[in-house]
Amino acid sequence: MVEYRRGLRDSHEYRTVAPDEWADFEKHFQLRRVALGDYFRPYGTPCVHEHACVRCPFLRLDPAQTPRLDTIEANTNDRLTEARGKQWLGEVAALEESLRHIRDKRAQLPTPATPP
Template structure:
């Protein structure tokens, strides 16, 4: 299941091998926010387990993924803040335009 949209050009190789949470080209989907939180929380638990078991090489790799997951959550927060700060200028409806009437000019040079 996807957590967003990949901005990578179609057919280009992915060095992350589908570990998209690490990729700067992933544009997270706001609907997947809770899933990203679950991923982040799982990574924190995995780091604790790896430290407890002395798997120091694992800790470093998982920390990279944790930074990526937190970055994706920060992107979603920034996007939500931008959207809430936006001003709706509205789009004129046809009725707004159709109610106007045109008047003929009475200038002498136009006759």
Template sequence: MFPDEVITRHQQFITPRRALRDAAEYREVTADEWAAFEKHFQLRRVALGDCFRPYGTPCVHEHACIRCPQLRLDPAQTPLLDSIEANTHARIREAEGKQWLGEAAALRETLHHIGRKRLQLGAPTSPT
């Protein structure tokens, strides 16, 4: 898929860099390490799709997945996204009615992210 020149130049770049690294970094992975790696990615499946955070990194959004750019939506979960959006609108109305202005602002931010997720799917923005 890549031109031969790109592959050759990449190999020329990487080979000397690998020689500078500790040989222990290139050892075979243990069964326990591989199991931990696989488990890590099994835990990345969420209701709306999959989390594409790099391996071994914490969730900086504290699992507010709808706001996270690392979430890749599963198109089959569009009805769930619709439900979340409708609920968010209802919560905004409640927050505004009770003068919970910080809550309302945070929920409007969530709506913004819902709209961005819809764009990733190529779906039109919900009319709600």
């Protein structure tokens, strides 16, 4: 099956990769590890969040980083309180959206096994 599929593809896709292309490919995967976990952005696609946004669907949290997520959530709540107090409505909306994503990321974490 693989040989059949390869036969359907253009032969230029199987060319020898240039050293600078290979270095770029390796760099992409070296940059996948971030403070909160692993960043699974497809190769060759840009990141508008600069690898740091809890809103990004490509971020997969490392359960060991839950305390860091707790800190981010507390900080976001503090900023939300300030924004509401100063009636920065755009900031309120953005922070509420960030909190929604933080909750979604937390829900994606595996639940700890309960002892029998």
